[in-house]
Amino acid sequence: MDILNKNIFILTGAGISKESGINTFREKDGLWDNYKIEEVCTVEGFKKNPDYVNKFYNERKKILECPKIIPNHGHKSLASFENKCSGEFLLVTQNIDNLHEKAGSKKILHMHGTLDFAFCMFCKIRLKFDFNLSSKYKCPNCGNVGNVRVDVVWFGEQPKFLDKIYKYLEMTDIFISIGTSNNVYPAAGFIDFIMQTDRKVKMYEFNIEKTNKSYLFDEVFIGPASKTIPKFVESLS
Numbered sequence: 001m002d003i004l005n006k007n008i009f010i011l012t013g014a015g016i017s018k019e020s021g022i023n024t025f026r027e028k029d030g031l032w033d034n035y036k037i038e039e040v041c042t043v044e045g046f047k048k049n050p051d052y053v054n055k056f057y058n059e060r061k062k063i064l065e066c067p068k069i070i071p072n073h074g075h076k077s078l079a080s081f082e083n084k085c086s087g088e089f090l091l092v093t094q095n096i097d098n099l100h101e102k103a104g105s106k107k108i109l110h111m112h113g114t115l116d117f118a119f120c121m122f123c124k125i126r127l128k129f130d131f132n133l134s135s136k137y138k139c140p141n142c143g144n145v146g147n148v149r150v151d152v153v154w155f156g157e158q159p160k161f162l163d164k165i166y167k168y169l170e171m172t173d174i175f176i177s178i179g180t181s182n183n184v185y186p187a188a189g190f191i192d193f194i195m196q197t198d199r200k201v202k203m204y205e206f207n208i209e210k211t212n213k214s215y216l217f218d219e220v221f222i223g224p225a226s227k228t229i230p231k232f233v234e235s236l237s
Contacts, residue, residue, distance in 0.1 A: 003202075003236055006173035007088040010078060011190060015179020015208060016225045017095050019072045022063070041154045050146060054133035057150040061115050061129060064097050071103035074178070074225035077233040079104030084236065090168050092161075094180060094187055096152050109161045111187070117151035120144060126151060159186055169193055178206040179225050182213040191216060206232070 014022075039045045040056040063069065082089050082105055091108045093100055096115050100108050118129040123142035131137070135146045153159050169175075175194055182188050191213060194201050205217040206228050214220045221228040 003174055004084050005086045006202075007168075007171050008081075008085055008090070008174045008176065009168060009172040009190075010081075010089075010091045010176045010178065011180060011182075011187060012078075012091065012093045012095060012100070012178045013180025013187075014095060016072070016074050016229075017097050017099055018179070019074065019224055019226050020097075020099055021066075021069050022095075022097055022099075037155060041152075042156060043154060046149055046154075050135040050149075053149070054135065057115070057152070058132050060096075064115055069097075069099075071099045072226040074227075074229040075099050075103035075105070077230040078178075079106075081233045081236070082107060084233075087173070088168075088171065090165075092165055109164065111153070111159045111161055111165065113150070113152040113160060115150065115152065118148050119151045121147040121149060162186060165190070166193065170197075172201055173199075174202050174204070176204045176206070177217070178229065180207075181211045183211070188213075204232075 035056065039049070040053050046053045078091060078100065082091065089107050091100060091105055092111055093108060094112050096110065096112055098114060098116050116129055117126050118133060119126045120139040120142060122144040123139060125139065125141040127140070127148065129150065133148065133150060137148050138145050139148050169190060172194070175190070177191075180187065182191055191203075194203070195216065203217045203219075205211070205214055205220045206225055207214075207220075207222065208224065209222060210220065221232065
């Protein structure tokens with residue numbers, strides 16, 4: 001199969017960013033071991049202690065801006081993959097960092113939001129997150145104080161772009177999963193959706209180890225994404 005002229009759907013998770021030095025949330029010694037989800041990743045937590053929540057995301061943003069946090073070869077190869085494709089191409093990431101963009105990816109959707117932006121919960125305006133979040137911060141659009149938060153999907157909120165994602169899945173020929181377990185919904189539902197379609201979709205999985213969904217994929221590549229993805233993309237040229 002000539003993959004480059006097919007419709008490509010790529011799903012990336014925390015595994016690809018971990019190689020660039022960004023801590024994951026769910027793994028042992030991850031961020032959730034040091035913070036309670038309900039305190040920093042819910043609307044209720046924000047209303048109860050906004051400065052604590054804002055401090056958490058200000059720190060995440062500061063880490064992301066560290067010169068040592070750069071796209072790895074996996075990110076760069078996916079940008080190259082996008083440039084090579086003559087068919088449709090979409091990269092959906094569960095990550096809130098901007099490493100895909102820094103690597104050169106263009107056709108990308110952040111289903112869990114991104115640290116690049118904040119928004120006002122009062123007037124809904126979206127703002128470039130290039131300032132420190134604070135309960136004293138005044139929205140430049142509506143003047144409301146204390147309601148500007150990071151544009152990241154919190155627990156209990158609807159992930160972004162699901163309509164677009166499922167519409168694209170209906171025409172997908174190649175599904176590639178990278179650095180994610182495919183256990184957490186709604187991303188886990190993407191595979192369920194593909195398995196229910198009458199169309200034949202070729203499925204590839206890239207992960208540091210096998211997952212409980214690996215048996216559903218046509219091919220499974222075990223190892224760091226920074227090594228397996230470049231080798232895969234090079235084989236397509």
